[in-house]
Amino acid sequence: MSTYRLGTDCVQGGYTPGSGEPRQIPIIQSTTFKYATSEDMGKLFDLEASGYFYSRLQNPTCDAVAAKIAALEGGTAAMLTSSGQAANFFALFNIVSCGDHIVSSSSIYGGTFNLIDVTMRKMGIEATFVSPDCTAEELDAAFRPNTRAVFGETIANPALTVLDIEKFAKAAHDHGVPLIVDNTFPTPVGCRPFQWGADIVTHSTTKYMDGHGAAVGGAVVDSGRFDWMAHADKFPGLTTPDESYHGITYAEKFGQGGAFITKCTAQLMRDFGCTQSPQSAFYLNLGLESLHVRMPRHCENGQAVAEFLSAHPKVEAVHYCGLPGDPYHALAQKYLPNGSCGVVSFELKGGRAAAEVFMKGLKLAAIETHVADARTCCLNPATSTHRQMTDAQLAAAGVPAGLVRMSCGLEDKQDLIDDIEQALEAI
Ligand SMILES: *Cc1c(COP(=O)(O)O)cnc(C)c1O
Numbered sequence: 512m513s514t515y516r517l518g519t520d521c522v523q524g525g526y527t528p529g530s531g532e533p534r535q536i537p538i539i540q541s542t543t544f545k546y547a548t549s550e551d552m553g554k555l556f557d558l559e560a561s562g563y564f565y566s567r568l569q570n571p572t573c574d575a576v577a578a579k580i581a582a583l584e585g586g587t588a589a590m591l592t593s594s595g596q597a598a599n600f601f602a603l604f605n606i607v608s609c610g611d612h613i614v615s616s617s618s619i620y621g622g623t624f625n626l627i628d629v630t631m632r633k634m635g636i637e638a639t640f641v642s643p644d645c646t647a648e649e650l651d652a653a654f655r656p657n658t659r660a661v662f663g664e665t666i667a668n669p670a671l672t673v674l675d676i677e678k679f680a681k682a683a684h685d686h687g688v689p690l691i692v693d694n695t696f697p698t699p700v701g702c703r704p705f706q707w708g709a710d711i712v713t714h715s716t717t718k719y720m721d722g723h724g725a726a727v728g729g730a731v732v733d734s735g736r737f738d739w740m741a742h743a744d745k746f747p748g749l750t751t752p753d754e755s756y757h758g759i760t761y762a763e764k765f766g767q768g769g770a771f772i773t774k775c776t777a778q779l780m781r782d783f784g785c786t787q788s789p790q791s792a793f794y795l796n797l798g799l800e801s802l803h804v805r806m807p808r809h810c811e812n813g814q815a816v817a818e819f820l821s822a823h824p825k826v827e828a829v830h831y832c833g834l835p836g837d838p839y840h841a842l843a844q845k846y847l848p849n850g851s852c853g854v855v856s857f858e859l860k861g862g863r864a865a866a867e868v869f870m871k872g873l874k875l876a877a878i879e880t881h882v883a884d885a886r887t888c889c890l891n892p893a894t895s896t897h898r899q900m901t902d903a904q905l906a907a908a909g910v911p912a913g914l915v916r917m918s919c920g921l922e923d924k925q926d927l928i929d930d931i932e933q934a935l936e937a938i
Contacts, residue, residue, distance in 0.1 A: 513582040517699065518803040525579030525796075538793045539571045557757050558764070558777065568780055572789035576796045580720075580730045583699040583799070584712050587735030587768035590776055591728060591792055595695060595715020597785035598729030599623050599662075600631075602691050602713045605775045606746055607659040609635030614653045616643045616663035616679070618672040620715075621896070623693065627662070643672050650682045659688055659745060665704060666696035666851055668882065669892070669916050670909065671830045673839040673846060680708025687742040695719070696852045696883070700806040707846065710737040711771065718883035719852070722798040722805055726791035731775060735768030749774055805885070805921060810850025812887075812919035812927060817855045819928045825865070825935050827858040827913065853919035854882050863902065863912035865938045866891040870915070872934030875926060882918035887927055889917040 513520050526536045544563040546552040554560040563569055573591045581589035592598045607613060615627055617640035627638045639653045643663065661683040663674040676692060683690040689710035694702060698719045704712050714720060716728040739762040743750035749770050752758040756777055761770040780786065787795075810833070817831035832843035832851050843851055859865040870878055870891055879888035880896065890896065893905055893912040902912045919927060 515582075517583060520579065520582040521700075521803045522800050524582040524799075525577070526575040536572060536575050536793060536796055538789045539566075540789055541570075542566050558759055558773070566789070567784050567786055568776060570786070570789050570792075573787055573792045576792040576799070577730060579796065579799055580699075580714070580716075581732055583802075584694070584732045585699075585703055585705050585734070586712065586732040588772035589730055589732040590772050590780070591716070591730050591787040591795075592780075593729065593785040593787050594727050595620075595693075595713070595717055595729040596622055596626065597783075598713040598715065598731050599691075599693060600626055601775050601779045601783075601785070602711050602731045603627070603631070603636075603660055603662065605771060605779060606689070606748065607631075607636050608748070610657060611659040612637040612639070612655045612657045614639050614641060614650075614658055614661045614682075616667070616672075616674060617641060618643045618667040618670045618674075619662070619664050619693070620668045620695075623662075623664075643667070643674050647678060647682065650678065651685070654682070654686045658686055661688060661690045662693075663690070664693040664695070665702050665846065666832070666854075668696060668854070669856060671832060671839070671851075671854065671856055673832050673842040673851075675842055676704050676707035676709055676846060680710075683710075684708070687745060689737045696854065697847055698802060698806055700803050701810070701847050701850060701852065705734040705736070710734050716795050716798075719806065719809065720798055720802060721795050722802065722884055723794075724881060724884035724886070725798070726794040728787045728791050728795055731772065733768070733771040737771075738767060739770060740767075748778075753778070806852075807850060808921050809853030809883075809919060812921070812924045813853040813855050814850070815924040816917065816919050816927055816931065817857075819931065820855070820857050823935060825860055825938055827860045829855065829857045831855045852883070854916065855919060856914055856916045858911050859913040859915065859938065861913060861938060863891075863893050866913045866915055867894060868938050869934050870894075872937040873930055874933070875922065875930040876917060882916070884918070885921045887918065887920040887922055889915055891915050 577589040680690045691711040692704040692709040693713045695715045712732040714730040739749040749762045761774040765773045814833045821829040832839040876887040892910045
């Protein structure tokens with residue numbers, strides 16, 4: 512594990528060139544790798560030796576960037592995936608299968624909710640959703656004998672709720688299963704969920720990690736702390752021989768620190784092929800090099816915009832855990848002491864019509880289906896992602912018609928506030 516501080520790992524983690532080698536991570540744009548003998552290559556197929564043979568499974572550029580992300584999260588191993596959706600699917604499907612059950616926070620990204628609630632149900636995997644604010648007893652009651660994983664988001668997109676990671680980790684461990692946390696919004700700069708008991712961390716690297724809206728991607732990181740062998744009956748995929756890999760038992764051969772990611776690569780990447788391209792991994796690495804410099808600015812801008820909005824007479828409510836009156840402020844002080852993220856959501860007085868006028872009036876903040884990059888953008892769910900719903904349905908889903916989600920970029924905060932102010936005047 513890295514002995515450097517986070518900022519140093521952002522810049523230099525994962526890749527240390529030898530004498531005369533490229534300073535920048537080389538983009539190994541090659542599908543395949545050459546070997547002198549079939550025997551040499553055979554050892555790789557049997558997982559007897561480590562090395563590269565086909566970029567669907569592993570690629571040196573992607574591995575270097577994954578190693579950097581593992582260092583940033585304080586994990587033992589990591590892998591890149593083609594998207595955040597693939598990362599969450601892989602993290603879950605690596606340990607749950609038909610007949611198993613997942614406990615998940617209900618306050619999660621819509622795509623992940625659909626993955627668990629619709630697509631994974633079709634695969635015979637059951638799920639129970641609990642409020643992130645539930646009591647320990649309510650959480651406990653969600654478990655079944657066939658529960659195999661617990662899932663939540665450190666800061667949920669778009670609800671901006673903060674997960675009580677220790678509460679969810681304790682419940683998971685009391686039932687002998689791991690906690691998987693999607694840490695996309697805070698990034699390891701804001702929170703390192705392994706410190707609070709999470710076992711597996713996932714990312715949509717599409718967001719702040721890339722940070723420039725350049726490449727879609729994801730990552731899965733293992734803390735190496737979950738003892739699969741101690742719960743061998745629950746996780747046969749890790750603790751009994753894999754006949755598709757010559758009878759290897761992952762938890763024995765690769766130990767607690769390597770089993771999860773090795774199995775995920777050897778089976779799920781082999782069979783589903785959700786690989787990140789080396790070119791995208793290169794862009795992601797450029798973003799990671801400045802992550803520790805960019806995140807404080809996103810947080811500063813988010814805080815300034817949230818404070819301005821909360822004092823404005825045309826604004827009904829502001830959701831941002833950095834505000835002292837926010838219901839998640841106490842949890843944010845514990846888990847996100849250095850700031851949360853740049854995403855702020857707020858409700859305008861006057862509902863849908865007011866939101867439409869406001870959005871039309873913005874000059875600097877662009878209307879986009881995206882969050883968490885260098886340029887400020889915003890979205891009104893009622894007129895875009897949720898436009899098929901009536902005002903009553905929107906209210907029931909916790910997305911009032913006048914709700915605007917604004918992702919504060921890296922611009923000067925006074926220009927962002929001036930832009931918001933003039934757009935509010937038009938209402
Ligand atoms: C965007 C997002 C995802 C999905 O990631 P993609 O890279 O778009 O597939 C998952 N989780 C969270 C918290 C997100 O914000």
